[in-house]
Amino acid sequence: MRKLSVRATVVWLGACTALFLLGGCATASESVPKASGASSEEVPTFTGPWAAEFAENYRQTDDETARTILAKESITDADYSEISDTFVACMAAKNFTVTIDDEYGAFTVTNSFDGEDPVLKAAYTACTSGFNAVSGLRAQMLRNPERLDENTIVAACLVKKGLVDPGYTAKDYARDLEDWSFPFGHDSMKAGECFSDPLELNNRAG
Structure with a gap:
């Protein structure tokens, strides 16, 4: 079936x-x-x-x-x-x-x-x-329990995981998002983690 x-x-x-x-x-x-x-x-x-x-x-x-x-x-x-x-x-x-x-x-x-x-x-x-x-x-x-700014929390996560330079900001993220010009591959698992759980709350996901 x-x-x-x-x-x-x-x-x-x-x-x-x-x-x-x-x-x-x-x-x-x-x-x-x-x-x-x-x-x-x-x-x-x-x-x-x-x-x-x-x-x-x-x-x-x-x-x-x-x-x-x-x-x-x-x-x-x-x-x-x-x-x-x-x-x-x-x-x-x-x-x-x-x-x-x-x-x-x-x-x-x-x-x-x-x-x-x-x-x-x-x-x-x-x-x-x-x-x-x-x-x-x-x-x-x-x-995102407190509804923090999306660009800010995702950018911070990308920095923390070493996917972007330390100076990478929410503005940089918003710019890169517009045309998918991120400085990492589209199949990056670390990036996926930042998109799905930028605050690293785990959210009880299995």
Whole structure:
């Protein structure tokens, strides 16, 4: 049986730096597709470093489980487990078996291999709004809890790992990112580590 593995959420890291080694890129707006019944009314007041993202994700989903989680302005392991279970159950009701692959929003549809299947697409649209809203933001928060400047923290990591000169700055990184003119190879594992975990928090990634 073939399996369809899907990255349900795209963690937008400034300018798709997390996808550096994969050769792909997506826009921030792709992380939380707007649900048909989503509303901008009665959005809670958020105040933390990720306040804008909490508000936007709350607006973009009509999933009540996701909204309850987001309203707390925190996403615990239990919250992620709950929204994952809700997503899996929703897909099961539509005859698709889903397994959650990691803590960052990746999942596998075990009884499908055609991402263009209209039935799968319809199920995905109906079931992923809440899951995406929570898992995508959680992944970003695990990587950069205080929402520090992306260019600054990635540049500092590249310096620390010896991939660039000690004087390399956030401005240099932003310049190199524009046309992928980095002074190291695109397959550099150390660079990939800086893009995925610039603060070296490990983020419990296996």
